Amino acid sequence: MIKLRNIDRYIDKRLQRNFILKGIDLDIAEGDFVSIMGPSGAGKSTLLNIIGFLDDANEGEYYFLDEPVHSLNEKQKSEYHRSYIGFVFQAYHLIDELTVYENIEMPLLYRKVKGSQRKSMVADMLDRFNIVAKKDLFPNQLSGGQQQLVGVARALIGSPKLILADEPTGNLHSDQSKEIMETFKKLNKEDGVTIIQVTHSDEMASYGDRVINLQDGAVTENNPYEEE
């Protein structure tokens, strides 16, 4: 599903070139649950952003579902965001001015889903995450865990093939974190959704079935648990 070849990402400063990512080669198959780990500044988020088309690599090739991403235009990328990729952020990134219901509904608006169908899809999602009672609340009226549930629900409503999660549990306490991770696991196993998460925590990484360690912009360990 994802094929990265020799990906470089760098920032040019006056005399030197600072590499954030250097020579990344990576293959992720459909149905994988991958955790990207590594110390701060290793380039985890940047890698995730590149995978999610939020950032562009300076060098190298990236194929998503055999489509060369490096030659996609803005519009086509938006099309992928709408139909294939869901995002979950550490800071939730819900829209403050919209209610829970409206936040979850939003991706459907960009996909031009019809009103009646939208209604049932959002209702489904609220049901599934057990937040029906909260549907008319605004994000700042919810706890962090609840907000993140909404964030996940929003990522899932477009039935994406790939979910990218940047430290999804970073702001949550352990019970809430577990709930989120269980959800991810279930999605992965039952619906076959590919999940890539960035995390610091071994516990969270253990929900997945593959770990990629990053150090100073390079993959140092690919799949340490493979033996298991």
Place this chain on the structure above:
Amino acid sequence: MLKNYFKIAFRSFKKNKAYSAINIFGLAIGITSLIFILLFIQDELSYDKFHENKDRIYRVTGSYDRGEQKRVESALTTYQLGPQIDFQFPQVEKAVRISPNNNSNFLINGENIRQENIVFADSGFFDVFSFPLVEGDKKHLFKVANEAVLTQSTAQKMFGDVNPIGSVIEMDGIPITISGIMKDTPSNSHFSASMIISSETIHDQYPSWVRDNWSGTSHYTYILLDKNISPEVFEQELNKYWDSTFKEYGDLAQYAEFSLQPLSKIHLESNLVNEIQANGNLTYVYIFGAIGFIIVVIAAINYMNLATAQSLNRTKEVGIRKVLGAEKGHVKKQFLSESLLISTIAFVVALISVEIIIPFFNQITGKNIDVIFPNDLPLIFAIFASVLVIGLISGGYPSFWLSRLSIIRTLKSNSLGSNRGGELLKRGLVTLQFSISAIVLVSTILISKQIQFVQNKNLGINPEQVLVIPFQNSEIANRFTEIKEELIKESWVSSVTATNNPLPGRITNWRPYRTNGSDENLSVPTIVVHDDFIETIEAEISEGRNFSKDRISDRTNAYLINEAAARFLNLTNPVGSKLVGSTFTGNEWGSKDAEIIGVVKDFHFTSLHDEIQPVVFSLSSEQTTPLNNLAVRVRSEDFETAISGLERTWNTFSNGVPFEYSFLQDDISLLYDAEKKFLQLFSIFTTLAIIISCLGILGLVAFAVNQKMKEICIRKVLGADVVDIIWSFVKSYSQLIIISNLLAWPIAYVLMKDWLEDFAYRVPISGLEFVIAGSIIFLISIGTISLVAYKAALLNPVKSLKSE
């Protein structure tokens, strides 16, 4: 999707109430001003356009020789011209003479009613002009003499609810039958009437110089020209005919030269001697148009600045939307529709304000514009369309900017997406805004200075405490000496005189004069006065002596002239010179060869727009033009005693004619009515422009302060005091304000110099105006900035640091 956009727009308005209010109100004020200005211009341009035949109606005006190659361009023509055109030129469908602005007393059902604004008109009046008749048949109107058409309000005033058709009223003993009722003359007509009386009715009353003399100027002549004849061609033919007819007689009339004025251009473009009423001024129309445009530009800039500033709050939302699959186009569309929504709200607010304010507007402008909705749907649509364009343009920049933001930058919470290019643009726009405000303010100061100057300028006379009383008819005028004798006994009367010329006013009565040894006649306007004239208006004798009551010979053998006349007549030693002049009673010419006994220091008789004219003063006698106005100087400010005393005396002589008076001072300031109205409107719009600018700066500063709240608090924690914090904001804006003033001044200078050229007597541009305007703008804006910064600096730092 649109619903979603509007929902989020409304919620973010609610969240940022202050900004949204500033935004909407700034724009609404701008649109309101624009609507009023457009209404004003529309009304000015609509003058006389309601006549069906407007494209074929022309006013014939005359240019008359006054000697020394001086010509007078007058709106008046001779009484004879109309019938002559009718008779000689088949290409003219109809020629109509009118004599407007007459006042008379009527005997109606035994009651004496004074009626002003009477128009005497020829029988074709209702064929040429399209004043709609409510009753009566225009085919048969005015075919005979002694007929009148009343306007609806005059009919109401004279007869109440009784139908007046067929009733007979008496005007100075002449019976007149009411044969029609017309709608009140609209305010956008260059002349108005309370009633129209057929000219025939008073033909015999006219003095012979009106009736029989071909060179007198007394009536306005309008023609309805055949469709296929060009006015230029007709003008030539008319002048050719006139020349050939009068040259052989050697008549004075041969010196007249006629021009045609299209009816629709009279109000805005005609500025001749003896206009029927004060006309509009095309320049003012342009100026207001420019101001309307300026205000809208200021409001749009404001809106754009605030929207751009506020869009910083929305960057995260844009990022999220993009992650969820929004394209650039979606983001642009969202913010543009938000901008359109705000402009639409502002538009609605503006419409409501217009409805509320319109009576005040009418009061100031003296116009009679109806509440516009729904009368002016096309205008409203046009304005709404331009409002949408404003919304698109000013919402365009922020939406363009937002749509181009990279997702990563917007989602990283610590970088607020600072926008250097945008910052520069914003500062540029603020500078532009302040420059415009400065230009407008400097202009306002100069205009009001000029108008004050004009009003307070030493006129050369002292108009205070002088009452002017028109005689209204010749019987009363003939008893002037008796009236004067009565009045002079009163302790509150200081002096009494009378003149033929209205005070103040354009001096007419041009008479030929010849100096010693010259054989060329020069035309000089003449004022016939009674004793004590110089004393009453407190003019000054600069050379020689005043008329004296003790010298009987002064009556027939003395002239006073003003300094301008001495120059015009080329007299280096005027006192003692002989002047061969003439007198005219209105029926009979006589000659008056007299000595110039003194020179009166130049004083202003007309508005300061005009230079002082040469004038000859002649004492009233049997041979001179009859006196028309009584002028009384009273001793004290106790005008109540004076007015009631005057009325008492008047009533003993007037035979029931009601008493009328005015203060000379008021009459003089009426001459500047147009300027005063202009100034009033102008200052209102200036104030608005400045308010909008300040609202803008308030919004911007408030926003900047909000953005820098964390910085302010950290500074405070580190020991900065309130003054330091305020200063850091003031500093960055004061540069802009100073720059914008420096940019504005030269432009304002050029504009105002041009405007002042229009006055014969004007205030100098001292430079002080610029400093004052600059200081005002500086103080207001720095005040605003300091206030906002002060409030921020007083906040408890813990609170705002916590929230980060």
